[in-house]
Amino acid sequence: MKARLGFVKIMAVVLGLEACDSTKKDKADYEIASPVYAILAEKSLDYLAGFELDAFAEMLADSVEYELPDGTKLMGKTAVINYWKSYQITAGIQSMRIVNATYLPVETHTAEKTTKRLGTKVVIGLTNEMVFKHKHTVVKMNFCLHFNQEKLIDHIDSNYDQTLISLVSHKSILSL
Secondary structure, three states, rough: OHHHOOOHHHHHHHHHHHHHHOOOOOOOOOEEEOOHHHHHHHHHHHHHHHHHHHHHHHHHEEEEEEEOOOOOOEEOOHHHHHHHHHHHHHOOEEEEEEEEEEEEEEEEEOOOOOOOOOOOEEEEEEEEEEEEEEEEEEEEEEEEEEEEEOEEEEEEEEEEEHHHHHHHHHHHHHHH
C-alpha cells in the first residue's frame, strides 16, 4: 500500500512541476487522460497475468511493439502472443497475480524526447506475485501502455529487475 501511495505521490509531483513550469506554453505538454484508459490497461494486464492470451490479443493493435526490460523488442501481435505462449512453457510459470497496482492515464500533447509518441498512455506501477513450479517470487514492475485512436494498445514498455525471475524460473526448469 505504501509503495502504491509513493508511486502516486511521485507522479503527482512530476505532473505538478511540469504543469507549473512558467517556461512552458499556455497548454501543458500532458494532462490526466480519461479513466477509461486505466480500466483498459488494468483489464489487459489481468488477461496477461491470467494467461488469457486470446483476450489479451484482442486488446492489442496488429502492429503493437512490446519492449522487454532487457531491451528485446517484440514487433506485432503475433510475436507478442507467441512470446508469452513460449515463456509460459520455457520458464515453467504457473501463475501470476497483480497486486497493489496503480494506473495513471496520461494524454500527451507534445512528442516525448525518447519515444516521439503523442496520445494516450497509462503509466503503471505494480507488484507481480509469480509462481514457477511451486516456487514463489514477488517482483515490483513498471509498465507504460500506449493506446492508438481505436483504444488498442500499440506500444508496451516494461521495466523490472529480471534477476529473481531468472533465478526462480531457472531453478524450476532444473528441478523438472
